[in-house]
């Protein structure tokens with residue numbers, strides 16, 4: 001059936017589904033590397049793009065197609081490109097949209113590896129990049145050069161929870177002929193749909209909220225229009241960072257409960273953020289659902305809810321940060337985020353430790369900063385665990 005006009009929660013269950021010969025009620029796993037052609041003409045037609053048939057799983061596969069259609073419908077885009085990981089998606093975007101001599105502007109507190117791969121490796125091919133606090137659009141304007149091609153933002157940013165204005169970002173980009181890309185991993189399409197604001201490309205680490213069960217690594221790119229999709233799709237195939245059919249199946253399965261998981265973890269996060277804000281050992285809390293967040297109103301206007309990611313600053317800096325990590329019992333000390341289980345990590349000694357100190361400080365990643373990804377456990381147990389751990393810091 002045509003699922004395009006269904007509401008979000010119905011799309012989660014039905015979009016991307018296709019009829020197969022046995023009437024399967026869920027998407028079957030086509031665990032095959034290659035596909036048999038009916039005859040020589042059919043094989044030739046598949047390669048010429050004149051037949052819809054499948055060729056080879058790095059290029060296309062029914063299970064992966066199903067996820068790509070589903071994600072495109074959730075993000076209101078043209079079509080998805082599933083990748084082996086979120087970083088596979090990032091590299092497909094960089095390689096597909098940038099040429100030698102181009103310049104990219106990005107959020108200073110962007111996901112660490114998205115920045116490191118650009119500064120360390122793409123710079124070898126003459127691609128320049130500038131990282132600014134994109135929560136203030138004036139900083140974007142100031143950074144634009146004649147060779148700027150790409151504006152790559154992450155909102156909320158990682159791990160500082162800064163909110164960039166999607167609508168204003170697009171306006172600036174259009175005026176200057178820039179391609180806009182948004183990392184929507186912290187939100188999932190349940191909370192935020194950058195393409196609706198006019199972004200050209202949205203991508204996700206599926207590893208996080210979308211799969212939601214901490215058992216898959218994956219990524220996906222959704223473009224608003226066919227033109228950019230047709231640039232990116234062959235790049236993903238050439239880079240060989242395709243998804244595996246079994247991985248796609250697990251993500252489709254995880255996605256079915258996205259709304260339920262987001263609602264519950266967001267409800268927990270709101271209670272935990274309020275608890276932390278009152279706690280004497282805590283300097284400040286950054287959570288878009290708290291009126292104390294500097295972009296509280298903007299978050300309300302462009303996100304359906306504040307989400308399940310919280311950052312907070314401990315009194316006592318680096319030492320206090322590491323101590324808290326050693327005291328939690330129920331919360332799992334691990335990087336990653338967006339799963340049903342609550343995770344805690346210390347960016348200065350973990351995810352962002354490879355950034356040099358001055359870049360880290362400029363991006364607002366202080367020594368006592370803790371990143372918290374709230375799961376769907378009973379919130380009272382989570383608060384008890386944080387309470388006992390904070391007592392011992």
Ligand SMILES: *Cc1c(COP(=O)(O)O)cnc(C)c1O
Pocket residue numbers: 085086087088111114154158183185186204205206207208217218219336337
């Ligand atoms: C995890 C993450 C990525 C990278 O995704 P992987 O699946 O780990 O490769 C990119 N952006 C954000 C915001 C992330 O949290």
